[in-house]
Amino acid sequence: MxxxxxxxxxxxxxxxxxxxxxxxxxxxxxxxxxxxxxxxxxxxxxxxxxxxxxxxxxxxxxxxxxxxxxxxxxxxxxxxxxxxxxxxxxxxxMRRPPKFEGEQHFMTAKAGGNASNQMAWIALMVIDIPLVHLLLHYIWSPTAAWVATALTVWGLLYLVADYRATLVRPVSLTGEALLVRCGALAADVAIPYAMIASVQRVPSPQRRLKGKRYFRHQGEMNVEISLREGAALATLLGGAKPATHAVLGVDDPAGLVKALAARLT
Known part of the structure; x- marks a missing residue:
C-alpha cells in the first residue's frame, strides 16, 4: 500500500x-x-x-x-x-501434511470443487505472466515488465499457499469449540459450543446477508450454524465482529451436522 x-x-x-x-x-x-x-x-x-x-x-x-x-x-x-x-x-x-488440533476433522477441498477452482485460477495466472511480461516489455519498458512480473509472482505465492492449505487444513471439533479453518488467507475462527444455537445443512449458493459470516473460498457452502444473541467472531487482524450465523462448506456436510449436533446436546 x-x-x-x-x-x-x-x-x-x-x-x-x-x-x-x-x-x-x-x-x-x-x-x-x-x-x-x-x-x-x-x-x-x-x-x-x-x-x-x-x-x-x-x-x-x-x-x-x-x-x-x-x-x-x-x-x-x-x-x-x-x-x-x-x-x-x-x-x-510444507513437505508433509501437518497435524491439527481437534478430535474430529472435516475437509473442505472437494466442497463444490473448491480446490479445483483454486487450481484453475493459478493456472490462468501462470499462463498470463509471460504474455503480460512481453506486452509490457514492448509497449512500455523492460524495467516495468520485470517489476510487474515480480509482483505477479509474489501474488501467485499467496494463491498457491491458499490452495495447498485448502488440501490439508480441516474444520475441526475440539473439546470445547468448533475450529473453522478456511485456507491460508482467512482468519481461523473458534466458535465455542456454548455460542451455537443450532446447525443444519443448507442448499448452495447462499445469498450474502448482513450478520452472516461466510467461509466460502472457491467452492459451495452447505452448512449453516446459527449463533446465540450477542455472538462475535474473530477477524484477520485480531478483533471480533458481531455475527448471527456462520456459513461454511465441507466435503461431508451430513457428517459435520451430525457430529456438531451431538456436541451441542
Missing amino acids: LLLGMAVGSFAIPDASKQVWLQIDRLRLVAPALLAIAELCLAGWLILGLRRAPRADPHTDRLLAASAQRYFGQGVTARLMEFEARVWYYGLL
Whole structure:
C-alpha cells in the first residue's frame, strides 16, 4: 500500500508542486528492496523455526502463532506476521501434511470443487505472466515488465499457499469449540459450543446477508450454524465482529451436522 501511494503521488502531483515529493521519490527504489529483504528474513526465520517444530510443538499452526506472539506481542503486528508466515509455510515450505488440533476433522477441498477452482485460477495466472511480461516489455519498458512480473509472482505465492492449505487444513471439533479453518488467507475462527444455537445443512449458493459470516473460498457452502444473541467472531487482524450465523462448506456436510449436533446436546 505504501509503494502504491508513492507511485500514485509521483504521477498525480504536478512537477511544480513536488518540492517535498522529490525527496520521497528517491525512496521508490529503496522501499521495494527493503520490503524484499524483510520477506526473505521472514522466510529464513520460518525455516529455522520449523526445524525445531516437531520437538517444540507437533501442531505447526499453533507454533507459527506462538512464535509471532513471542516476538510481536498480541496486537495487529503479530497477526500480520502470523499471516505472512503461514503464506510462506504453506506456499513453499510444507513437505508433509501437518497435524491439527481437534478430535474430529472435516475437509473442505472437494466442497463444490473448491480446490479445483483454486487450481484453475493459478493456472490462468501462470499462463498470463509471460504474455503480460512481453506486452509490457514492448509497449512500455523492460524495467516495468520485470517489476510487474515480480509482483505477479509474489501474488501467485499467496494463491498457491491458499490452495495447498485448502488440501490439508480441516474444520475441526475440539473439546470445547468448533475450529473453522478456511485456507491460508482467512482468519481461523473458534466458535465455542456454548455460542451455537443450532446447525443444519443448507442448499448452495447462499445469498450474502448482513450478520452472516461466510467461509466460502472457491467452492459451495452447505452448512449453516446459527449463533446465540450477542455472538462475535474473530477477524484477520485480531478483533471480533458481531455475527448471527456462520456459513461454511465441507466435503461431508451430513457428517459435520451430525457430529456438531451431538456436541451441542
